[in-house]
Amino acid sequence: MRKIILGATTLLLLASCNGQKAKIDPFKSLTNLVDSANEATDSIESDSVQEVPKPIKADETFDDFIFSFASDIKLQQKRIHFPLTFINGKSVSKIEQEFWKKDNLFTKQSFYTMIFDKESDMDLMTTTHLKSAKFEWFYMTTNKIKAYNFKRENNGAWMLSSISISSINSNQNENFLEFFHKFASDSIFQRSRIHEPLTFVTTDPDDDFSILETTMEINQWFAFSPDLPTVRLSNINYGQSNSDESNTKIVAMKGLGNGFSNTLYFKRQKNQWEFYKFEDLSN
Structure with a gap:
């Protein structure tokens, strides 16, 4: 997994005409x-020692x-x-x-993903x-x-x-999993499905507790984009919907112990999925 780390100089160049808001990491x-x-030792794999059941x-x-x-x-x-x-x-x-x-x-x-139909489902x-x-x-x-x-x-x-x-039942609309698989594995297709300019959200280099919202061009996305999963996506379902009928999807990617945190936002336009917002809160 390639970690996305943006230098302060690049951030300042991207951050023209930006807004600020509190940094939130629900993961x-x-x-x-x-x-x-x-951090647990391999001793938990052994069945030779009988332990008192945990309360x-x-x-x-x-x-x-x-x-x-x-x-x-x-x-x-x-x-x-x-x-x-x-x-x-x-x-x-x-x-x-x-x-x-x-x-x-x-x-x-090295990372896990979570899938949501809308931002409010993250609550x-x-x-x-x-x-x-x-x-x-x-x-x-x-x-x-x-x-x-x-x-x-x-x-x-x-x-x-x-x-x-x-x-997963498909309908006349473009199936999101099929789309994401092609989006992640075919760079030419990916380029055709990115809204330009792409909304970009990242950590403020001058304030770790706030974020910047600006935009980036498609070539900048390819320079900083993470390696996307191409076979399967994990998900913890707390009760959020995951409907093929939804016209918005969020794929959150969170590293395990490596500070990686990226979120990709998609919307369906005229029965085709489009990538319109990229959030990088890696540290």
Whole structure:
């Protein structure tokens, strides 16, 4: 993963006629949790030592849980309803505990992504009243979704209740996953789908607690653009919609322990997706 770091000189050149607003990073708590999880030793992989079960906090958030679940095999075994229901289209089967292997979800990657239909959906990340949530993989080449479906028990514990694989229904409009796959892997196509000038939001070099909003030309985007995922997108679903009918999409990319933070904003114009806003809050 290539980290995007803009020098102060470049920022000042781009920042003419800019506005300022408070710096907001809705992914800060998630990243801190991943950093802590990645510092754990390999001893958690051993099944030879029996540990006292960890106490379950009634106010445990889904963010706290999902990273512990992905990094701790012993906790993972305790937080799955076995036999686990596995749904693949119309086929339903059961996975017995003895056949379950540790699933790291996205914690072994250098970054993760989150997908939203609109900016207001990002507020769901901070809610403390969730009863259900999902970790999802969106497969761009096959238009499939693999969802890990979690439910919160009466005692406050999050439990994996099922895993499901389903297809994304396409309509007459351009499918976003198909578009993003081509956008990420074909630079000529990408150039044709960028609004110019591209709105650009980045950290103020003179004030770490505020950001600048300006514009950049297409060639500047290609000079500073991150490496985009081309196979699958991860997502933590707190209840936000992810509809193919939506005419706006947000793809947030957050590094794991490397300070990388980029967000790409898209809108559908005349049945075609267009990239219109780029946010780089890397540090």
